[in-house]
Amino acid sequence: MSIDMELVADDTHEHMHDVEPHEAEPDEIHMPPPSIAPIILGFGAALFLLGIIFPPLLVVGLVVTVGGIWKMAHFPEVDLHPNWLTYLNDRKLGMWVFLASEVMFFSALVGAFIAFKIQEGFDEAHEVLNLPLATVGTTVLIVSSFAVVMGLEAIQSDDRRVFRNWMLVTLVLGLTFVSIQAIEWYELFDHGIDETTLFGTAFYVTTGFHGLHVLGGVGWLALLLLKARRGEYSAQNNLGVELFGLYWHFVDVVWIVLFTVIYLIH
Amino acid sequence: MDSTMLITIWLMTGAFIGGVVTPVLAANKAVNGWLAMLGGTLVGMIGNVVLLVPVWLGLSRAPALDDGRPAWQRDAITLEGVRQGAAPGGVTAGEQMQSLGVMLRENFWPAPRADREHSHRGTYVGVFVALAVITAIEVAISFWEGAPFNLAIPLSILSAAKVMLVVLFFMHLRYDSRWYSWIFAFSLPFAIIVLAVLAVAD
8 A cells, every 4th residue: 555655656756857857856846947037137238238338239238138027027926935044035035135235335325425525515516406306206206115015015915906006106106206317317417517527426326326226126016017917916925026115115215315315414 | 994084185195295395396485484385285185186076077977887887896807896786877976976985995905914914004004104294394404594403413313214114114124034134234334334434534
């Protein structure tokens, strides 16, 4: 009897190995094979950056990047069981480590801005800055952060429509923020503040990197919405949404600091 | 949360945005800041009422589907009814407003947790209101001429409070494993050293 059972079990394992040759552990049979999408994405992004030197590469890089993103969007959302510090989730741990590295990155930028401000004063530049517009932008980002938590709360209760609606709100607000930044940059350029002035350099580098993070977040959110449309997220599977939320809130936190340092303190 | 409350929140949002933005816009004009705030509050509230009109018109004129229920009461994807017992036929303005509240609640207020786990919906609303209020206070403070102390001090404290609110509640560090907090906090010494070195160096 027991021999029979063993035979059956072995047979099943053999069969599983045939279907999924990448799987080493039979109990991780639900895991999809490794995806090549991140490598394509990284290669495309590198090509895109090299486009600074050789402009035609911009187009090639963009195409490859979008291709990688597209492939990524069609990769199923899976949660690996952590095998290190088992009470922590590997993906979430990775996200927090990434966010910690982002804190260091932005502290260098903000530190440089404060140092230049102490040296130069930036008084005449402060006259040109559009505080009302920046206040609206800040409000927009705070509302979008709120939208993300409400969306996460909804998907954790399996309320998919409310989740989708809040995520759409976030997408619109993110794009609004980027547009507001674009107007601000345009106005400042109009007032002769360009990359040759110290304030211009400090301002464009800090807000520019923040804006790139917002744009990246908008791209990520678009992917998330594509997956949500296919019904990928549920009360049981929403870590992807939570990780996006962590990133988005972090971008909001950076702006809270930048808004105070650049616009309010003078 | 019923429709009256949702509409109240909507009106208060308009009032709040008007009250914050108008004095800022009027800062360089010969207008009393408090008057500007009062006017902005009123205009913002009325503006949000006006903004409701197209939604209301659209909903009341949306074609009814086969069971007499208007289209907005159905799930956009499945076209299945999402609410039981909607009365077909003529409805009063009061019922229209109530339907609007129902629509907003169905589309934007997350359902309670199925597993009776504690839901943070109320907390999130509270944190959001706190963030908005602190931002308003910050902007107001930055216009304070001739303050007896350096304005950078209260502004730094207020934005630190905002950062803590977002990190603790929106990023769930308060509810999650302590380890995530430690990992995040691990970057702070570096950040402080960089800030200190750059601020001191000339």
